[in-house]
Amino acid sequence: MPANELVHVDGKRKAEFVKQLHKIERRTEQYVRAANKGWKRVVFEPGDWVWIHLRKKRFPEERKSKLQSRGDGPFQVLERINDNVYKIHLPSEYGVSASFNVTDLSPFDIGHDSRTNHLEKGRDDTSSSKKLDVESIELPSGPITRAHVKKFQDAVASYIA
Known part of the structure; x- marks a missing residue:
């Protein structure tokens, strides 16, 4: 050839x-x-508020029963290690590492950007004509459910508006 x-x-x-x-x-x-x-790709920044998913392996004490809540929060993001791992401000009573995978986190929606302060500078909060109902804004002890958060959001929104 x-x-x-x-x-x-x-x-x-x-x-x-x-x-x-x-x-x-x-x-x-x-x-x-x-x-x-x-x-969808979710990226949290330091200062954001998130819910954490309480997996049985990682939180055996919080997940003894099927009737216990599967999430807890809100907790603040302290540090973004990378797009998949975040360090959360977690109370020491949990006794676990504060680093979480993004799959165990969900955003805590408070209706606006959680990193900004929407109160006006230089304004005296005590001069507001609305009175703050402390009982409706007080957070319950223990795990916070979404219903508690909704009640809290409504109380804060009515005070700010």
Whole structure:
């Protein structure tokens, strides 16, 4: 076989190989899109407030019964280690590491940016015509449920508005 034909056959084989690689790459991209469908990227910043998911393995005392809450919070993010790991301001009574994976965290929505203070500077809070109902704003001891948080948010919103 002449050298010219050998180069031609090698070229065809290389072209087929590259086509197969492209097919595999396209198929992999389709699998990635299908696997990530419905997922959204969540990034917390220091100062944000979050709920933590109480997994049985990590929090056996808080998850003894099916009727106990599966989450607790709100807790403040102290440090962003990377996009997947965050250090949370967690009370020492839990006795676990304060580092959490993003899958164990969910945002605590208080209706506005949690890192900013919406009170006006230079304004005297005591001169407000509205009186603060301390009982409605007081947080209960123990795990805080979403219903408690909603009640707290409503009380704060009515005071600020």
